[in-house]
Amino acid sequence: MGSIELIRNIASKIAAEYQAGEQIVIVVSAMGKTTDQLFGMAYEITDHPSRRELDMLLTAGERITMSLLSLSLQEEGFSSISFTGSQSGIITDNRHGNARILSVNAFRILEELDKGKIVIVAGFQGVSQAKEITTLGRGGSDTTAVALACYLKADKCEIYTDVDGVYTADPRIVPNPQKIDTIDYAQMLALAYNGSKVLHPRAVEFGYCYNLTLEVKSSFTFGAGTCVQNCREKTNAKDTIMEDRKVNAIAHKEGLNKYCIARTHYPALKHWGHEIFKYQIDCDSLILFIEAKYDSEIRYFLQQHEIELLGVDQKMGFVILVGFGINLDLSIVAQTMEVLATQSVLQIMHSEQSIEILLPSDEVCDSVRKLHDVFIGE
């Protein structure tokens, strides 16, 4: 969300759904750049803020949004109530900054829904068993929403974002992206793990495990988005039964640094709180691909743990092709190599349903465009 006007828009939208007879729980994230600003303030005070206090600070962001949204609804004459993560019963482990949900105990939400209220919940935050405030790390608000929807056995969890759905590739970099109406959990998971920012893998896994349909929609247009669900449309839509071996979507990730340390240092790494995009362990070395914005933090972390940094490669990126069966023979990887013949491909690996291409960050966009053109096209 970006502004008071947007909050009013969203309140109207919620009001309309409520009047149509739905029971509604809304999970909010912090507005616009709030989280970044709070972060910035902490870092003006200290280079290495304690994670506990950071969590206390950051959770103010959602608190602002939820109370403003509740006020907007009340102003329009609706009965609403806002809850923090703790009040909502989001119980987590004690890893500040990157906590994992251990259980959901949202009886207060159920009580208020029963009273006919619209319930607004602060996403991204929880409470540990020691009653400390925690945050859920990247994708935290989506995770809260999906976890609550599972607990409440909701029909659907709608995730409002700044894009109107999941595309075959990032619409900002390919000329002819196609919006995907329905995507199955497994392929969405591969996209989410590989750089698609639309949904966090945690939310997709949650949805998958509890069989909850997720819909990614635009918070600006409210139009139909992309449904992530059990993929069953094909049986009805087509008469032809055939083996699908094609690239369905392309994810990418730019701006990574590659850090190399001695392999013996792996035990320390479980204490690293931020995301690791990919890792690889070889005979001697442990290689980490981490977003460049964490550069000073990872260096400090290594120093604290007395780990020698053996090498850094800056400005790396990945392009990831996602599709069932694309590794059942080498046709698609061979074609990929042909398409990228003039690019500086550094490494290609693969998993069940993806082909991962490592290359310099500044060649990522070009490569996505070329591959989208060949494998997905118009």
Next chain:
Amino acid sequence: MGSIELIRNIASKIAAEYQAGEQIVIVVSAMGKTTDQLFGMAYEITDHPSRRELDMLLTAGERITMSLLSLSLQEEGFSSISFTGSQSGIITDNRHGNARILSVNAFRILEELDKGKIVIVAGFQGVSQAKEITTLGRGGSDTTAVALACYLKADKCEIYTDVDGVYTADPRIVPNPQKIDTIDYAQMLALAYNGSKVLHPRAVEFGYCYNLTLEVKSSFTFGAGTCVQNCREKTNAKDTIMEDRKVNAIAHKEGLNKYCIARTHYPALKHWGHEIFKYQIDCDSLILFIEAKYDSEIRYFLQQHEIELLGVDQKMGFVILVGFGINLDLSIVAQTMEVLATQSVLQIMHSEQSIEILLPSDEVCDSVRKLHDVFIGE
């Protein structure tokens, strides 16, 4: 299937289901070692049999099973009919030995079912648009069965095999394997791609795409097996909603050779007809992990394509941990490294829901046991 007695057993089982009012299509594979024997005979004649003639030869295997099974049913007084892959309308591309299903047009099967007949189909085989007989490669019989079940909109596709289900690890090597009652497609896919021999990834992908429940069962005991389906039991079974980040099963693969060739030779590889377990492309080299039994064949293939073999490492293996969320932080990989501290781990990589460990083939079983003990236990 292994013997005439087994065929009679299976005929009785089919008869019982038929009498219970089911419409049944049975897809058979070749009996016991038939395929190996036919292969052996071809290789006694020539070191490099043409794939077209090999396909013609190998498809005799299922033809024997299907006619014997049909005879057994008829002997018991039932009306049955057997069809080859071609008669069943399994239309494939023209890649002999590793053909892909382009479409299914099984009107003859529908006609016979309508007449009340039990239909028996030769698995593993199809026909190209040029009317040549093709085979579907590894997992071909499963693929035929699943493709037909999708076409026929069957309630379920039961896959009878020599094990009674999918286990948390290979029951032959861990002391306390647990049978998995229900597994979702995505995790089954990760297992199938990573060495679990119970189901071929092609069959799992087919089932997933067309939302068909697969059940892996024992052809000896006929007891309940493992269902591969949309994973929805959890919502009902548990009251606690939580983030699942645990190892659910362990796959492994022994007896691989690692071949290294210059990267520039990738275009030739799409002509390699057999399975490549894993591949990896680095700055200069292209690395292939291929089952050792194909050693002479891959060497011949490289020679034919004038590709220099830069290096071979023999007796390599993989152990693969599968589970949702196991890469969301590095705890599980760090724990894996601890558990395997005394093993010669050569490389660790990861995908969305797996951690892949490369190590010498003779350390695979030990490593699976140790990891199963720690991550899955009793």
